[in-house]
Amino acid sequence: MSRAFVNEDAGNDRPDLLELPVPPGPNIVTPRGLAALRERLAQRQADLAALKARADRLDKLPEAAAERDLRWLEARLKAAVVIDPSTHDLTEVAFGLAVTVADEDGRETTYEIVGEDEADATRNRIAPNSPLARALLGARVGDVVTWHRPAGAVELEILRIAHAHP
Known part of the structure; x- marks a missing residue:
């Protein structure tokens, strides 16, 4: 069989995306900043759920991007140190x-x-x-x-x- 007809990506359901860089150390935030990160996380989770609910899921890139964004947001929240300016x-x-x-x-x-x-x-x-x-x-x-x-x-x-x- 000719190599021209072989799908080398077969079985690879997850497109390769570069991870978003997470700065080392603590993520100093204000209470407003913490709330904004939590809102972004909830919105991205909703985006991912909507993407997974699509009838046509042939293009996995949007889902992979949402999952990557979620990993970044979760890392930023985990490293968050809240400083209350009040x-x-x-x-x-x-x-x-x-x-x-x-x-x-x-x-x-x-x-x-x-x-x-x-x-x-x-x-x-x-x-x-x-x-x-x-x-x-x-x-x-x-x-x-x-x-x-x-x-x-x-x-x-x-x-x-x-x-x-x-």
Whole structure:
């Protein structure tokens, strides 16, 4: 028999997908971040159930992707360490707090330092390991910090430190 007619993938019901990288160490999250991870897990579980309920299940890739996503979400939840920002006083910038800064032109921006999985630049939510968060952490109202960016350093004055809105 010719090799041209042999399905070398026969018996392989699971497409090969690369695993999503799970950062080592703890996953520091706010209570809101923990709730969001749990919501994402529940949604992905529902997605997988719907995929498995399809009449036509010839394409196994969507199911494999959902299972891979579930493994990643479960690992992130297992590594989660919740830090409740409501327990922080507002004397210095800390994880989970909102900090309002003014740049050299006087433009004010409020940032919130959140867990990696919560970071969202469009909402000014920044991860604690970002250059901006590293510049802000530990600063007090009135301090001027230097944010080292690829486009050049920027001086930021700390104007306010507050508890973030849920």
